[in-house]
Amino acid sequence: MSDISKTQLTIILQAGRLDKEILKKINDLSLQFNFSLYFTTSQNLRILDIDEENLETIKSELAAAGAEFKGPGKFPVSRICVGKPYCKLALVDTEELSNQISNKFGSRTGVKPKLKIALAACPASCSSALLTDIGVVATRSGLDVYAGGKGGPFPKAGRRIARRVDTDRMLVIIEQLADYHDNKTSIKQRMSKLIDEQDFPFLEAI
Numbered sequence: 723m724s725d726i727s728k729t730q731l732t733i734i735l736q737a738g739r740l741d742k743e744i745l746k747k748i749n750d751l752s753l754q755f756n757f758s759l760y761f762t763t764s765q766n767l768r769i770l771d772i773d774e775e776n777l778e779t780i781k782s783e784l785a786a787a788g789a790e791f792k793g794p795g796k797f798p799v800s801r802i803c804v805g806k807p808y809c810k811l812a813l814v815d816t817e818e819l820s821n822q823i824s825n826k827f828g829s830r831t832g833v834k835p836k837l838k839i840a841l842a843a844c845p846a847s848c849s850s851a852l853l854t855d856i857g858v859v860a861t862r863s864g865l866d867v868y869a870g871g872k873g874g875p876f877p878k879a880g881r882r883i884a885r886r887v888d889t890d891r892m893l894v895i896i897e898q899l900a901d902y903h904d905n906k907t908s909i910k911q912r913m914s915k916l917i918d919e920q921d922f923p924f925l926e927a928i
């Protein structure tokens with residue numbers, strides 16, 4: 723059984739991909755330090771059961787292999803479905819879409835907690851894009867963008883705020899939503915609490 727006095731470390735996986743060099747380093751370190759691994763619902767990799775005294779060694783060795791760690795204020799990495807070319811229903815390459823979002827917003831700092839993004843390559847939405855603060859769903863006519871979805875004990879589907887947009891427009895919308903969330907949030911907040919504010923920048927897209 724896990725000892726809760728031990729500590730944890732979460733490696734960010736861009737587009738759910740685990741780099742082979744990092745994987746190799748994780749394997750070596752797991753044999754040396756006997757920790758366990760858990761893939762989070764945000765598609766990151768959490769190292770569990772780390773002895774506090776070994777944390778900095780593990781962290782620096784993983785950083786040298788190229789690992790990036792989750793931490794306060796970082797812009798969220800998108801949770802994605804597998805997308806093109808791996809699913810026959812996919813309409814877009816979600817890895818590319820996710821990388822475009824990370825390239826544009828990844829250097830932001832001070833992002834308030836609870837903001838999450840999910841991308842789906844078709845309306846089946848296997849990545850639960852409609853249950854996420856910002857959700858992007860590919861359709862045959864372009865990208866639909868949703869805001870205010872959430873899971874948890876009181877789940878709520880997001881409101882569609884844009885239909886059939888291209889990638890450039892999607893990036894502009896995400897920027898507006900992230901700015902709005904930042905301006906309206908003191909500590910932490912789900913987007914679902916903001917979409918009915920009078921100055922929320924988007925109407926429902928019917």
Ligand code: SF4
Binds near residue numbers: 803812842
């Ligand atoms: S959301 Fe659509 S494209 Fe993505 S994995 Fe599910 S079925 Fe495939």
